[in-house]
Amino acid sequence: MSPMAAFRRRYGASPLHLLLVLASFALAAYAGVRLLTGDTLGVTLWFVGAVLLHDLVLLPCYAVTDRAASACSGRTRARGRGRRGRASTTCVSRSSYRGFCCWSGGH
Secondary structure, three states: OOHHHHHHHHHOOOHHHHHHHHHHHHHHHHHHHHHHOOOHHHHHHHHHHHHHHHHHHHHHHHHHHHHHHHHHHOOOOOOOOOOOOOOOHHHHHHHHHHHHHHHHOOO
């Protein structure tokens, strides 16, 4: 087995993917350091508030919308992982649209 094939098998993606992920982490770290040099307490409170808002308010709304869309479309929930193994933003937006149409009486 070639080293590239072994890397792909072990990591699950190409070396370019790893390089881009590391570059995005470096960019995020740079931005975080630049943000925190000013109003550290304000930025920290904003970040914690955003995390709590997402986890305690928005995530349950996504789940309810997905359940409603599934119930309205007559689909049953698949057990285990889906075809791709993760939800995409397209899936979330489509289920949100279907849920809205179902609740408003449209199709």
